[in-house]
Every structure is written in structure tokens, then in C-alpha cells.
Amino acid sequence: MxxxxxxxxxxxxxxxxxxxxxxxxxxxxxxxxxxxxxxxxxxxxxxxxxxxxxxxxxxLWRAAVAFLFERQAKELAMPRHDDPVHADFRAYARAVIRAVVLYYAKHPEHARLMVQESMRDNDRLNWAADTFIVDISRVSGKFIEMCKREGILPDVSTPALVYIFVGAAQTFYALAPEVRRVWNIDPADPDVIEAHAEALVKVLVR
Incomplete structure (x- = not known):
């Protein structure tokens, strides 16, 4: 070298x-x-x-956020809905939900950082939204729309369902200290992560 x-x-x-x-x-x-x-x-x-x-x-903040979303793009490999590995659309939806939960379980700082900044209407939020969040939210919206067409989710507001889905996937890990204190369980425990993923699958995939 x-x-x-x-x-x-x-x-x-x-x-x-x-x-x-x-x-x-x-x-x-x-x-x-x-x-x-x-x-x-x-x-x-x-x-x-x-x-x-x-x-x-x-x-540094902007570079860290870029690093965050670039890492998300690399690690959160979303399954294709037409992949023959999935028996049907519901199996695909379950795979998507599990992938999202596993990503946030691995990187709780993602949700914590974005919540910190998303509460403030400032240049940093505007930059992050325009550069990353809008496109990612559109991808999430397309998934929700497909779930609605398949009858998995009710025909209600797509933005509301996106935030319900994302919030349910990440809040458990973003608030890990509270979860440990209140429920005496560790959100980083693989068995707890699996239980959370399974719970969200059963709630969202009817």
C-alpha cells in the first residue's frame, strides 16, 4: 500500500x-x-x-445527516414486491416491515436525530427534507398505497399511515431508555426486536 x-x-x-x-x-x-x-x-x-x-x-451536522441517509440507503435493502421469494403481496409487506424495524433497531440514533431537528422549522430541516426526506417519504407513500390497494391497510390518509408506520417502527428504539425503565426490557435484545417486528406485522398486515 x-x-x-x-x-x-x-x-x-x-x-x-x-x-x-x-x-x-x-x-x-x-x-x-x-x-x-x-x-x-x-x-x-x-x-x-x-x-x-x-x-x-x-x-458537520449536514455531513452527519448525509452519512445517516446514505447508510440507510445501503443497509435498508427493501425487498421487491415482484420477487418470487414472496408467496403473495402480504408476504412482501411483512418483509418490508421487518426490514424497517431491523434498521431502526440497529440505528436508534437515526430517529433521535431527526426528531430533534424535525420539531424546528429552520434551514437545517429544510435542507434535510429537500435533500433526503421528501424522496424517502415518497417511497414510503408508494408502499402504503400498494398496501391500501391490496386491502391490507384501510383507505385513509396516506401521510397519516406513513407516520403511523414509521413511528411504530422507530419510536420503540428511539425511546429505549424509557422502554427499559417502564417495561424492564431491552429494545436491543434480539428476542425483543423480533417480538416488536412480529407485533407490528400483525397490527399492519390484516
């Missing part, structure tokens, strides 16, 4: 560590409550590296 390639790998590794740390801190404390010093410390890096790699706290 050449020195140039090694430097590139080290740079990418540092950026990835800073981005993951940023996701965790921003998701816990919001943009205003988060500090770049805390993010750098969590990543095991010097605070000056944030300015070097991302120029500002706002730029």
Missing part, C-alpha cells in the same frame, strides 16, 4: 469516526446542545480536526 493510499484511508477513517460521533451527540442533545469538543472527544480525535475536515458545526 502506498503512502498516498494509507493517508486517504486514515482520512476516511477519521471522518467516519467523527461522523458517527456527531450522530450520537446530535441525536442526544440536538444541534444547539451539542459541542464539537464533545463530538471530537467521543471520536477519540482532536477538536481541531472537526474544523479541518468539516469547516463548521453546521457543516
Amino acid at each position: 502506498t503512502k498516498v493510499n494509507l493517508r486517504v484511508q486514515q482520512r476516511e477513517a477519521t471522518q467516519a469516526s467523527l461522523l458517527q460521533a456527531a450522530l450520537e451527540v446530535f441525536s442526544e442533545k440536538g444541534f444547539d446542545g451539542a459541542s464539537t469538543r464533545e463530538i471530537a472527544a467521543l471520536a477519540g480525535a482532536h477538536n481541531a480536526l472537526i474544523k479541518y475536515h468539516f469547516s463548521s458545526k453546521d457543516a
Whole structure:
């Protein structure tokens, strides 16, 4: 491996560590409550590296959100409804629901970060919505519309059903500390995740 390639790998590794740390801190404390010093410390890096790699706290937030949605696109491999592996549309719908639940179980910081920012009507939300959320919501809407046509879901507001579906899939993990305290179960436990996925499947797939 050449020195140039090694430097590139080290740079990418540092950026990835800073981005993951940023996701965790921003998701816990919001943009205003988060500090770049805390993010750098969590990543095991010097605070000056944030300015070097991302120029500002706002730029770091946007890079972290881009990293978040790019990761979602890679990891949340949605099954095709015409894949012969599915016996019928209901089997396909169950597979979609399980895939979404498993993604949010693995990455609870996704919902936490977006809830933190989605409550505020500001430039960061507008940028995230225009760049990522609108397209993802359209994909979710198409899935809901197919479920309505198949008689799986009632013929009611599609936006309402999208938020019911997404909220039910992610809130259990976004509020994990509360779940542990109130119900004495761990949302990260594989058996608990499976039970949650099964519950949501049975609620949504009639």
C-alpha cells in the first residue's frame, strides 16, 4: 500500500469516526446542545480536526445527516414486491416491515436525530427534507398505497399511515431508555426486536 493510499484511508477513517460521533451527540442533545469538543472527544480525535475536515458545526451536522441517509440507503435493502421469494403481496409487506424495524433497531440514533431537528422549522430541516426526506417519504407513500390497494391497510390518509408506520417502527428504539425503565426490557435484545417486528406485522398486515 502506498503512502498516498494509507493517508486517504486514515482520512476516511477519521471522518467516519467523527461522523458517527456527531450522530450520537446530535441525536442526544440536538444541534444547539451539542459541542464539537464533545463530538471530537467521543471520536477519540482532536477538536481541531472537526474544523479541518468539516469547516463548521453546521457543516458537520449536514455531513452527519448525509452519512445517516446514505447508510440507510445501503443497509435498508427493501425487498421487491415482484420477487418470487414472496408467496403473495402480504408476504412482501411483512418483509418490508421487518426490514424497517431491523434498521431502526440497529440505528436508534437515526430517529433521535431527526426528531430533534424535525420539531424546528429552520434551514437545517429544510435542507434535510429537500435533500433526503421528501424522496424517502415518497417511497414510503408508494408502499402504503400498494398496501391500501391490496386491502391490507384501510383507505385513509396516506401521510397519516406513513407516520403511523414509521413511528411504530422507530419510536420503540428511539425511546429505549424509557422502554427499559417502564417495561424492564431491552429494545436491543434480539428476542425483543423480533417480538416488536412480529407485533407490528400483525397490527399492519390484516
